[in-house]
Amino acid sequence: MSEEQYIQCRNYSSCGDFTDGESEFCENCQEDQSETKQQEEAERLLYAAEQQLQGYCLGKSGLSIVEVVNAMGLVRSEWEALLEQGLVHLDESDREQLNAYFNMPDYD
Numbered sequence: 001m002s003e004e005q006y007i008q009c010r011n012y013s014s015c016g017d018f019t020d021g022e023s024e025f026c027e028n029c030q031e032d033q034s035e036t037k038q039q040e041e042a043e044r045l046l047y048a049a050e051q052q053l054q055g056y057c058l059g060k061s062g063l064s065i066v067e068v069v070n071a072m073g074l075v076r077s078e079w080e081a082l083l084e085q086g087l088v089h090l091d092e093s094d095r096e097q098l099n100a101y102f103n104m105p106d107y108d
Ligand SMILES: [Zn+2]
Pocket: 009, 010, 011, 015, 016, 017, 025, 026, 027, 028, 029, 030
């Protein structure tokens, strides 16, 4: 075993193990990493569910799409991120209203 093949685990501050040479983390820490990822994913899903429920309640209140977005405190960078990720399920007219509301550069 040459030294180049054995890289110290990225958690070197708390972990003295070495990786298999391909991963950044040793085996133990890789397991911890995936647990953290699962937790983050679960939190993300909860957050998304909360947002949807909030949107549903706001929708029931008869607010316009712009008022809903205002009430949610959505900012332009978040709107852009949603558009980029294709996560926006709105009809064309709502989408246009929000593009105008956020003063999107390529909005015509
Ligand atoms: Zn480790």
